[in-house]
Amino acid sequence: MSKANDRILVLDDDAGVVSYLVEVLSAAGFTCIGESDPKRALQRAQQPDVALVVSDVEMPELRGPALLAALHAERPEVPVVLMTAFGSVDLAVSCMRAGAADFVTKPFKAEALVHAIQRVLRERALVKEVKRLKSAATAAVSARGLVAKSDAMKRVLDLAERAAKAETPVLLTGESGTGKSAVAQFIHRASGRSGSFVELNCASLPSNLVESELFGVRKGAFTDAREDRPGLFVEAEAGTLFLDEIGELPLESQPKLLAAVETRKIRAVGSSKQTTVDARLIAATNRSLEDALRNHQFRPDLYYRLNVIRIEIPPLRERREDIVPLLDAYLPQVSKRAGRDVWEIEQDAMSWLQSQYWAGNVRELLNLVERAVTLSTGGALKVESFERPSTSPTGGDPLAAAVSERWPLERLELAYVRRMLAEVGGNKAEAARVLGIDRRTLYAKLAEVPEKD
Ligand SMILES: Nc1ncnc2c1ncn2[C@@H]1O[C@H](COP(=O)(O)OP(=O)(O)OP(=O)(O)O)[C@@H](O)[C@H]1O
Ligand SMILES: [Mg+2]
Numbered sequence: 001m002s003k004a005n006d007r008i009l010v011l012d013d014d015a016g017v018v019s020y021l022v023e024v025l026s027a028a029g030f031t032c033i034g035e036s037d038p039k040r041a042l043q044r045a046q047q048p049d050v051a052l053v054v055s056d057v058e059m060p061e062l063r064g065p066a067l068l069a070a071l072h073a074e075r076p077e078v079p080v081v082l083m084t085a086f087g088s089v090d091l092a093v094s095c096m097r098a099g100a101a102d103f104v105t106k107p108f109k110a111e112a113l114v115h116a117i118q119r120v121l122r123e124r125a126l127v128k129e130v131k132r133l134k135s136a137a138t139a140a141v142s143a144r145g146l147v148a149k150s151d152a153m154k155r156v157l158d159l160a161e162r163a164a165k166a167e168t169p170v171l172l173t174g175e176s177g178t179g180k181s182a183v184a185q186f187i188h189r190a191s192g193r194s195g196s197f198v199e200l201n202c203a204s205l206p207s208n209l210v211e212s213e214l215f216g217v218r219k220g221a222f223t224d225a226r227e228d229r230p231g232l233f234v235e236a237e238a239g240t241l242f243l244d245e246i247g248e249l250p251l252e253s254q255p256k257l258l259a260a261v262e263t264r265k266i267r268a269v270g271s272s273k274q275t276t277v278d279a280r281l282i283a284a285t286n287r288s289l290e291d292a293l294r295n296h297q298f299r300p301d302l303y304y305r306l307n308v309i310r311i312e313i314p315p316l317r318e319r320r321e322d323i324v325p326l327l328d329a330y331l332p333q334v335s336k337r338a339g340r341d342v343w344e345i346e347q348d349a350m351s352w353l354q355s356q357y358w359a360g361n362v363r364e365l366l367n368l369v370e371r372a373v374t375l376s377t378g379g380a381l382k383v384e385s386f387e388r389p390s391t392s393p394t395g396g397d398p399l400a401a402a403v404s405e406r407w408p409l410e411r412l413e414l415a416y417v418r419r420m421l422a423e424v425g426g427n428k429a430e431a432a433r434v435l436g437i438d439r440r441t442l443y444a445k446l447a448e449v450p451e452k453d
Pocket of ligand 2 (some may be wrong): 180181182244
């Protein structure tokens with residue numbers, strides 16, 4: 001019955017008692033850790049593998065209520081079974097009030113302790129299961145896996161579902177992290193199209209490569225083109241072609257995309273032959289295409305062609321009802337991935353999460369939860385679990401590290417760019433705006449950033 005995160009910590013100031021209990025409980029199938037020093041035991045209990053503590057109630061350095069308080073301050077979810085001396089009823093009662101899960105009175109038979117432990121663990125498992133079921137029931141996850149509790153998000157999915165059946169292009173707009181890519185995939189799944197979902201981020205490619213990427217290359221078209229290469233339109237045959245950050249599509253490529261959408265025919269770079277394609281087009285942007293139109297960075301004819309079915313995804317702060325169901329939906333999988341047994345977020349923390357601005361929208365919310373879960377020992381997440389990383393790692397002058405380590409200017413620049421991106425919750429448009437550079441430049445800089453410092 002013992003799993004790695006199912007250990008029982010046995011604490012008694014008498015080392016003889018500890019080894020006897022460890023022997024008895026091990027024989028009953030539990031994995032035990034024995035401790036006779038309360039301080040060390042409390043430290044050991046911080047580890048997420050400790051599932052239950054069995055402790056003597058009266059030790060020279062520590063009495064039951066203080067032990068419970070110290071343990072529960074860090075890991076309120078860990079049940080404690082106390083062993084009380086015959087006659088110390090008052091102490092037993094105050095320990096139960098302080099949150100002990102159960103107690104056995106000395107002298108006790110080994111089975112009595114084993115039964116108490118089994119009962120407490122069973123109860124805990126039940127409480128957890130009920131919470132899990134309750135959150136699953138209220139998760140408001142749509143049949144196709146997206147959370148939509150708010151009316152605004154329900155309307156988005158409704159529209160997406162209806163749009164899925166059509167052939168017309170769909171334009172998804174909304175701030176970074178609101179779920180444009182997620183909705184694009186939702187539309188693809190709902191469309192029943194048999195081909196693949198193929199994605200291109202228009203801002204991630206240098207402008208001279210956009211066309212060969214989209215339409216393919218004929219062997220010999222340029223020196224590097226040693227063989228025919230199909231483009232994304234061909235890869236997305238009978239499927240969906242998702243063009244992310246469409247506002248960044250170079251102006252000179254725009255007429256070619258328009259022609260492809262209108263005629264359903266493409267011509268590979270360097271080829272004279274046209275081929276017919278059947279790829280459903282979905283475009284997304286987190287900048288205003290209307291602004292791009294006014295600034296002559298986007299062609300009106302392409303704009304009108306793409307803007308037939310437009311789905312606007314509102315920022316998370318305008319649909320806060322989605323926050324709790326999003327957390328309910330993601331907490332179990334985030335915990336599992338991080339190898340942590342977190343199944344709950346305390347009410348205070350929930351309120352705090354619901355009151356934030358969320359410049360980076362759903363992505364920022366999920367990143368913050370992932371970080372909190374990873375840093376936690378298990379149990380419930382508290383407000384403190386969500387504190388954001390301090391803005392200055394050196395505590396003082398942020399340039400100090402750069403100066404003392406003699407950084408080249410480029411490294412400092414990259415560090416600043418990445419930091420700003422984190423500061424605005426991963427919102428690239430916002431980061432570019434603050435940094436005073438355009439998004440293509442931001443991407444170019446980020447592409448040079450190595451994985452680690
Ligand atoms: N309604 C939702 N239900 C469940 N998960 C969601 C929902 N909306 C967004 N997400 C998740 O949030 C994260 C960010 O969403 P997504 O990448 O789709 O945002 P985006 O609008 O495409 O951002 P960007 O503009 O930066 O490309 C993803 O992990 C996505 O799965
Ligand atoms: Mg996206």
